[in-house]
Amino acid sequence: MFAFTIVLFIYGITHGKYAYRIIKHTLYFDDLPEAFDGFTLTQISDVHAGSFTNPKAVQKGIDLINEQKSDLFVFTGDLVNNAASEIVPYIGHFSQIKAPFGQFSVLGNHDYGDYVKWPTEADKIKNLQQLKAHHADLGFKLLLDEHVELHKNEQKIILAGVENWGIGFGERGDLQKAMQNTSTSDFKILLSHDPTHWDAQVKQFPSKIQLTLAGHTHGMQFGIEAFGIKWSPVKYRYKHWAGLKSENGRYLNINRGFGFIGFSGRIGIWPEISVIELKRKVN
Structure with missing residues (x-):
């Protein structure tokens, strides 16, 4: 058993952290x-x-992301660990991502530079400004407590994004502001990095937000999702920590993360590319 554990950790560190998985969902509304x-x-x-x-x-x-040929691409936060410069070597990679309806993003808790000591507050502010500029370099439209309309055949859906709002990780996002000038009849998709936002505000928001997309937990990069078992130590911090959750006709999808931090590997909780198809329910 000890030898098996060692093999698992070696695999997780050398290959598991880049063992990307496509996870598909079809949702009906x-x-x-x-x-x-x-x-x-x-x-x-x-x-x-x-x-x-x-x-x-x-x-x-x-390449896997682009192979999905989705109509829309979204990124739900934590582009870097601390410093804006970390993404620079990979701008050429992520700027390859293209979708007909565009590429959109939000910030996560790590993006604000809160976890390192900066020489001055001005340096910290400059770092965040540079990171926002890098989103543009990637071809991502960064949504900062705002929304856009996506139009098709004279109909529309709303895509909104908030700054990071998470219990214990900074409650910066302003959902009310992001939803200004939208209607209760609009179909809305929200990008919000931390899934605790959904439980605290989104699922009870007076104007129905049909789908929220989050990340943050990484599934702790360790656990098991096989043989009908879904377990990770992160469950003791987050009741719902990966995949789909629904309540009152509103959905939350928590992506398991593309990268990794802390433990330089993944065991059992593999890096995820979520692909979601929206379907109109036939009554």
Whole structure:
């Protein structure tokens, strides 16, 4: 048993952290505009570029993303571990991601530089400004407590994004502001890095938000999802820590993360590329 454990850890450190998995979901909605029936989106989260050491392996993940040929691409936060400069060697990789309806992103808790000591507060602010600029370099439209309209055949859906809002990780995001000038009848997708935001605010928000996309947990990069078992130590911090959750016709998808941090590996909880198809429910 000890030898098996050692083999698992070696695999997790050498290969598991780049063993990208495509996880697909098809979601049905009564109120999805007819023009968006069959609309697809690809989501990744938690790149943590400062942890990467194998550009060729990362490129395989980028190729998998583009192979999905989704209508929309979204990134749900934590582009870096601490410093904006960490993404620079990988701008050429992630800028390859293209989708017909665009590429959109939000910030995660690590993106604000809160976990390292900066020479001055001005340096910390400059780092965040540089990181925001790098989102543009990647071809990502960074949504900062705001929304855009996606149009198809004279119909629309709302795509909104908030700054990081997470219990214990900074409650910066302003959901009310992000939803300004939207209607209760609009179909809405929200990008919000930390899944605790969904339980605390989103699922009870007066104007229905049909789908929320989050990340943050990484599934702790360790656990088991096989043989009908879904377990990770992260369950003791987050009741729902990966995959789909639904309540009152509202969905939350928690992506297991594209990258890694802390433990330089993954065992049992593999890096994820989520592909979601939206379908109009036929009554």
